[in-house]
Amino acid sequence: MSEWLQQAIAHADSIQDGFAEQRSASLALLKDTKWPNRKTEAWKYTPLRAVERSSAVIKEDSPELMPQSVLGADFLELTFVDGQLVALPDELPDGLTITMQESSIFATIKPERHLFGLVNDVLASDIVIVTVAEGVQVEQPIRINNLLSSGAQAHIRTVVELKPKSSLAVVETSEAHGNTLATAFTEYLVGAEAKLEHYRFALQTDDNVAVGGSHFKLLEKAVLNSSIIGFGSQLQRIDTDIIHAGEKADAKLNAIYLLDGQELFDLHATVEHEVPNCTTEENIRGIAADRSRAVFNGRIHIHRDAQKTLAELNNRNLLLSDKAEINTKPELEIYADDVRCAHGATIAEIDKKALYYLQTRGVSKSQAQLMLSFGFINELIDQMPNAELAEWVRPIIRDRFAQMEVK
Template identity: 40%
Template sequence: MMSEFQELAIAFAAEQQSPAWLADFRRDAAQQWLNRAWPTRKTEAWQYTSLLPLQKAGVSGWSVAKQPADIDFVEVDATRLVFVDGIFSTELSDELPAEIVRFKDANSAQQDLINRYLGKIVDTERHVFSSLANAWVDDGVLVAVPKSVQLQKPVYVVHVSTSGVTPTVANQRLLVVTETGSALTVIEHFITTDEQQNGFVNSLSEIHVADNARVEHYRINLEQEGLIHIGGVHIDLHRSAHFRGFTIAQGSRLKRIDYQVNHRGEGASLDLQGIYLPRNNQVVDYHTNVQHMVPHCTSSEVFRGIIADSSRAVFNGRIYIHPHAQKTLAELSNKNLLTSAKAEIDTKPELEIYADDVRCAHGATVSQLNATALYYLQSRGVSRQEAEVMLSFGFINELLEQIQSSSVQDYLLPRIARLFGRDNELLQQIHHD
């Protein structure tokens, strides 16, 4: 059954000034969006997360161009592109090299490349909001890396959401296309201004990792809790390709992030790590789906969650081993720490194997702060608050230490300290001990 929001969203699409060469793509996506059944708690992929906050948000349309006063950028030597409420900011962005172009500025060859890959990596049947992202696409970022080229600077794409009297929507799109033997680092950063937020962000990233290519990807979601965010990262890995990803998210009224990884070439490898830190009454929902379609591929997923106050987290990690995917090595670990009696986690690791010569493992744990460890630290003069920080931070520190970008690592540490409401010097000391 079609929802009121589905009809409203298509009305928003009609208000956009999109490039003519995207018209057919947008029209087909809009029809697909309208034909989809609206997810409910009876929909398996949404059984633990309600879309009521989105339906009740009262979004009224697109934002107008704004210029935020202060933006909390990562201090990194990178090519920076900034979108404010979905609108590109020339003033805040760098001059773009030949490998990077906005959809609206694409020449005919770049348009052909976008048409070849846009909407083709994501499975729109499985991910309902990708159809909306396609129907709303009027701008975005294409990163096309030629054969054997390694981009010297990371690509830093910043999406800033601002406050407004009425809630607005923003569509954010990234397409990465690598050629054989190329390499790059991408940082996607989703942030908000300090004011109370009330809008909706729909974001979609598609990444084609060609034979022997390497992509390092960061996704930072530290938005203010009033913002609704539904996003996805969809990756195709070809022969001997490698994708290393790190994602971190606070919760919000509704935050849902999907990772879809398709092993399409032998020898491909995936290393994906994630941290989620909901608090107050926030919700954060991570779904990962790794498809091993061919032999001799590896995947490693490690996710950690610290769930505080009356917040709730969802983690669903699925690994699917197809019949021809012999010699697969796949591992999934999800560990959760509840720091409040009212905090909640729904975790569901899934492993489906249809090949007989594989090595696979998956597991999930849920625990609380160790009372004995708390007592031990307090007996040695550490306050209870400091002891809770030390134990909580130690729970995620293993993943933070493995972040390869020192700029991202340096950015996250003090902000995690503020999130815990504690002294950053204590976290810095723990991190370096």
């Protein structure tokens, strides 16, 4: 066990709530889990030095921090500061409940053995349970905002349950100041015929170290539409697992990563097709500039019974600098025969002909590069179901491109 882990879990005893049983089970597993190294497949390209060296600590009192970004007036805000829940919406729409009581879903959807998932099980102090009652369509999106003050280490956990035929949109965001470390995990149970719209924006850069995940279990005819946008930081790792546990469920995942400087971003997306007749579509686009490093691992696992599955994964990457690096690994593991599965991955630079074309039209080279890079990912932003969020994120991405040192 690493020194960092030992220090971190020393805090475990101080938390008293209804999750004690699961916590102690996770702690036992954690003590039994090896600290990853270069030979650990899931961490092959992502060294954990940044975690090991992090001086961020769990703070007793949270300072007053105000969120800097405002998504829209009608968002239901759940605000965490340094891991503690500080603000809940004043009023909740009918059929939507938010509690901190125990939950039977907690720690059942994320993968059992994920090291930082276990750390989060043990250390998340304010576990929030969001439930949408059967048949209720919640119009206002929920925003889970994770604010971190300089030097803070925080572990936040949210469990979201959509009862049958309900619908909800959830936006996960975070804002970090200076040297911070966070694990933010969210588990979603999407009931029969329920619809979940999901966004995860990991837009903090620099010294922030973040390891987290969004994990989904879809029951019969459930629909998931998830969009992930990430900028790199000292270490930014997101795991997402989509489990098809009910027939005719449909999942769509769009992800974008834009890296600059010495940033590192690692996205691990796993789709488990446990039952027949489900569909999955994944579109992942990435751009790496300067000295940055992008890692993508996309695994699709079709279980023995999951006949008539349709699953597709497409990963396209632009490499903008000869010091940057992209590592991608799309995986298929298939045990059923009557399925249609495909994946594709490409890594290349900006199309020289397109660049030339724009230059002949009087567009400067750097402007042309910006246009083409933006066009490369804009398609996925256009597909975001919530237009308001798309409008919110677009200028942030434009600024990002403007900063990116394009050759």
